[in-house]
Amino acid sequence: MSGLFAGTSLERPVTCERCGKTHAQCGCPRDRASGKVLDPKDQQIRIRREQRRGKFTTVIAGFAPRSDRSDDLPAILKQLKAKFATGGTIDTTDAAAPTLELQGDHRDKVVEYFKGLGYPAKPAGG
16 A cells, blocks of 8 residues: 655655554554544444353354454453353354354443443344
8 A cells, every 4th residue: 555645755644543653553443444543432242142052152243354364353252251250252144244142141340341432332132
């Protein structure tokens, strides 16, 4: 990607409007189609509870698709596992829309956690 004033003595690399770093160094989540930076408020997070083999699983879906270089889902999962003292994983069965899965019924606590981070999280299901 060329920078501002490409080919002149005033050439500058294109920087991220959110963090100010060059696009090569930027780790901000971006929309794959438009390349626009996605804020947490622009992502519709849904937290649902599923029962699998008699045990509950909390499933967190609705994260914006991310590129490989700005994937912060492992960091979010690590924080959730530590906060709720449980196990969990990232389900990438659908690569376009990965989900986080936590062992146990933590739906209400997870909704409050994401609202505190600025996501418009909502509980889904029964």
